[in-house]
Amino acid sequence: MLGASVASREASAQMAKAPMRKIATEEAFATPELAKAWLEIARSEPNSSLDIPTGILSIFDNPRPGSNQDRFRRQLLDVDAERIRDMDxxxxxxxLLSVTIPGVQIFEPARAGELAVTTNDHLAAAIARRPTRFAGLACFAPHDPVQATREMERAVNALGLKGFIVNSHTQDLYLDDPRFAPVLEAAQSLDCPIYLHPRAPSNGMAAPFRDYSMGGSIWGFGVEAGTHAVRMILSGVFDRYPRLRIVLGHMGEALPFWMWRLDHMAARRAKDGRMKPLSLAPSEYFKRNFAVTTSGFESPDVLDLVIKVAGIENIMWAIDYPYESSRDAVTFIEGADLTASQRASIFHRNAVRHFRLS
Structure with a gap:
């Protein structure tokens, strides 16, 4: 037994010294066609969505040279030299590339479907040029479920993409709405995760976020995406689709912090008839149906909480490139209080398993 223990410690030490593969799982891109279409809708309908002042106009409408917004625009549109240089x-x-917010969901269904096809083709071509450096998640138009499921199948079976990106609400609706059932059925059937990414709060909840620049990543994004995930849990989506898998960025969009209270209040509301009883507690769905990434959230205390609530097997590393620093994201996990095996799980093993990467 002592010899085995020594051998185990030596193996762990060797693993800690060896270069560790690093797969970043929430990395944004855009296409010139999308950027042009976003600007057209932003200029013609400037008040149609909080996404316009919080993102589209600041990044794509002649940002100040040398500003962060100018850099974001350049790096979002680049899937070659500068991005690879930063990675190296x-x-x-x-x-793992996915289209930045608001994706195609801001457009009317027919236009959104067309842009989803061209965006996914653009992504697949970038991956084909550098298949060992890039993989990708497909976008689609949820508000046209027939076209959406067709594009989901094409993206996985013909283009080789590894899952899907949904930039949260579509026409102010969330994925618990029955009209999106075909999308959830397709994701479950294809056995590919949906990355539920934030965007600015929907029009039904946007008003308090318009002041103090609250609509974006400082607060509104996380509140919005967390609300979306809770709606899916409490509506019974995961009773209807038990094999559906959802990925949440930013350490779980605050759900790990709320999980005890979600369990407590869901049980109370089911008991007194205010809510339809669920087969499992919210925390059990969270461990069974969700994975979490570390994108843009470099807090050791939060990482400890997420490991306890989600389980180490459900945590994946991410940078949130180009909005966050690749080096800082690497340094965070390399310096975290983790075993070598835990670090490998977060850096690459879990991503390989959840997204079926080579």
Whole structure:
């Protein structure tokens, strides 16, 4: 037994010294066609969505040269030289690419479907040029479920994409709405995760977020995406689709902090008849149906909480490129109080398993 223990410690020490593969799982891109279409809708309908002042106009409408917004625009549109150079300098082996907010969901259904096809083709071509460095998540138009499911199948079976990106609400509706059932059925059937990414709060909840720049990543994004996930849990979506898998960024969009109270209040409301009883507690759905990434959230205390609530097997590393620093994201996990095996799980093993990466 003593010899086995020594051998185990030596193996762990060797693993800690060896270069560790790093797969970043929430890395944004855009296409010139999308950027042009976003600006057209932003200029013609400037008050149609809080996404316009919080993102589209600041990044794509002639940002000040040298500003962060100017850099974001350049790096979002680049899926070649500058992105690869940044990856190499930070020691990142692979990025899992997904279209930045608001994706195609801001457009009317027919236009959204067309842009989803061209965006996914653009992504697949970038991956084909560098198949060891990039993998990708497909976008689609949820508000046209027939076209959406067709594009989901094409993206996985023909283009080789590894899952889907949904930039949260579509026409102010969330994925618990029955009209999106075909989308959830397709994701479950294809056995591919949906990355539920934030965007600015929907029009029904946007008013308090318009002041103090609250609509974006400082607060509104997380509140909005967390609300979306809770709606899916409490509506019984995961009783109807028990094999459906959802990925949440930013350490779980605050759900790990709320999980005890979600369990407590869901049980109370089911008991007194205010809510339809669920088969499982919210925390059990969270461990069974969700995975969490670390994108843009480099807090050791929060990481400890997420490990306890989600389980180490459900946590994946992410940078949130280009909005966050690749080097800082690497340094955070390399310096975290983790075993070598835990670090490998977060850096690459879980991503390989959840997204079926080579």
């Amino acid at each position: 300098e930070a020691g990142v082996d692979m990025q």
